[in-house]
Amino acid sequence: MTRHASRVTRHVPQDDPIVCRCEEVTVSQVEGAIAEGYDSLEELKRHLRVGMGPCQGRTCLPLVAQILARKTGRPLEQVFSAVSVRPPLAPVPVTLFLGGDDEG
Numbered sequence: 001m002t003r004h005a006s007r008v009t010r011h012v013p014q015d016d017p018i019v020c021r022c023e024e025v026t027v028s029q030v031e032g033a034i035a036e037g038y039d040s041l042e043e044l045k046r047h048l049r050v051g052m053g054p055c056q057g058r059t060c061l062p063l064v065a066q067i068l069a070r071k072t073g074r075p076l077e078q079v080f081s082a083v084s085v086r087p088p089l090a091p092v093p094v095t096l097f098l099g100g101d102d103e104g
């Protein structure tokens with residue numbers, strides 16, 4: 001069985017769509033967490049790990065924000081503006097921190 005085939009055969013709930021593919025979090029899990037009192041995007045990230053997968057939430061955070069806005073009655077702009085966004089990082093040669101390449 002190839003790696004791709006194992007992903008295809010994984011159970012996907014028909015009546016509970018996955019909102020975060022990276023962390024396999026469903027809509028009902030997000031709604032349940034909101035009902036428990038996790039009422040900000042940051043709290044949902046920490047509780048459910050949405051937005052913390054390899055895509056860093058590019059796919060799921062806008063969807064989770066929409067669910068949160070709908071469930072709490074708050075404007076989407078207010079819900080989404082409260083999330084901390086980290087810029088993509090690029091590798092830096094360690095010699096940059098050691099004073100250049102004349103070491104060694």
Ligand code: FES
Nearest residue numbers: 020022053055060
């Ligand atoms: S889809 Fe949620 S972190 Fe990638």
